[in-house]
Amino acid sequence: MSSSICFASLAISLVGFMAIVAPTVEGARAFFVFGDSLVDNGNNNYLATTARADSPPYGIDYPTHRPTGRFSNGLNIPDLISQKLGAESALPYLNPQLTGEKLLVGANFASAGIGILNDTGIQFANIIRIYQQLEFFRQYQQRVAALIGGKNAQQLVNKALVLITLGGNDFVNNYFFTPITARRIQYNLQDFSRYLISEYRKILMRLHELGTRRVLVTGTGPLGCVPSQLASRSRNGECAEEPQRAAAIFNPLLIQMTRSLNQELGSDIFIAVNAAQMQNNFISNPQAFGFVTAKIACCGQGPYNGVGVCNPTSNLCPNREIYAFWDAFHPTERANKIIVSTINTGSDEYMTPMNLSTIMKLDSMT
Secondary structure, eight states, X not given: OOOOOSHHHHHHHHHHHHHHHSOOOTTOOOEEEEESTXXXXXXXXXXXXXXXXXXXXXXXXXXXXXXXXXXXXSOOHHHHHHHHHTOOOOOBTTOTXXXXXXXXXXXXXXXXXXXXXXXXXXXXXXXXXXXXXXXXXXXXXXXXXXXXXXXXXXXXXXXXXXXXXXXHHHIIIIITSSSSOHHHHHOOHHHHHHHHHHHHHHHHHHHHHTTOOOEEEEOOOOGXXXXXXXXXXXXXXXXXXXXXXXXXXXXXXXXHHHHHHHHHHTSOOEEEEOHHHHHHHHHHOGGGGTOSBSSSOSEEBSGGGOBSOOOTTSEEXXXXXXXXXXXXXXXXXXXXHHHHHHHHHOOTTTEESOOHHHHHHHXXXX
C-alpha cells in the first residue's frame, strides 16, 4: 500500500484498519498460530531478545502505520488468513489484552528466531521455543475452559484452524549460521533434513494430542534466494546453491511426512503448504506478479539490502508494492497476499491434500 496521503490511500487504509479491528463474524472459527518470525505478530515485543520488529520502518503500511512486532511492512500471513476466515487477527499470546472474548478468536504463539530444534536461534537468547509455545497453548485451553466450560473449549480447539511455520531458521540460523557449526559436523545436509522432519513430526503429534484437527504445515521458503543469502553467498545474484538445496530436500520430505501422519490418524488433519514453490514463482519471474525485483529487499543495507537488520537508518524503498522482499528474510505484505491467495485456492502443486477454501467448504458441512 502506498504511503501517499491522498484520499484514495487514506480510504484504503481505513478499510484495512476496520478489517483488522472489526468484531469476529458470528460463527468464524478460532485460529491458532505457531512458529517463527514469518508468523510472529508481536510476542517478541514482550521479551528481552534482539529478534524484534518493534521499531520503524516496520509497520509502515500497517493500518496504524506503526511497528507491531510483525516482520513486515504491513500485514503478515496470519493476518491475511484471518481475513479469509472472516475474523479479526488473533492477538499475541503474551499480549495482556488477550482476555475475555478476545481469547475466543484464538491466539498467536509464534516467536521470531525459533526453529524445530531447541538449539536453533540461541544467539537470540530469550525467545519462545516451540515446546514452550505448545505449553502456552495448553495453558490457553485452561483459560478458555474457565471462561466457557471444558466441553465448549475442547470444541473450539477441535474446530479451529491452525498454522505452524517452522524449519527455515534451523538451516539459516543453525546449520548454515557460520562456516563451521556443530550441526554441520554432526550431519550432512540430507541427514540433517531427515532429522528435522523426524522432530517436526513429534511437534505435529503433540499438536494433535492437544486437540487440533486442521493444521496448515508450512515448510521452508526458498532459502537460497532471500536477500540475506544473496548478500552473503551469491555469485552474480544467483540463488545460493547450498541453502536452496536444503529447501529442495526438506520440503518434499515434509509433504511425505504429513501424508504419513494423516494415514496413521485416518484423517486429513495436516495440510502441507509448499511455501518454497509459491515464492519460487515470483522469484523466477517477478514481473509476472507485478514486482520490479525479487532480489533486493525494500529495507536494509549492503548488497541487495541483505546485510544486517531493517532499522530507522536503513535504505527504504518508496513503493513496497513492487518489491517481493521487505527485509533481508521476510516477504512484503503484497508478497504475503500472493502466498495466502495460493494457500486459499492453490492446486495440489502447492497444497497437499487440499487448499484452504476446500477445507472451509468441507468443515462447514460438519
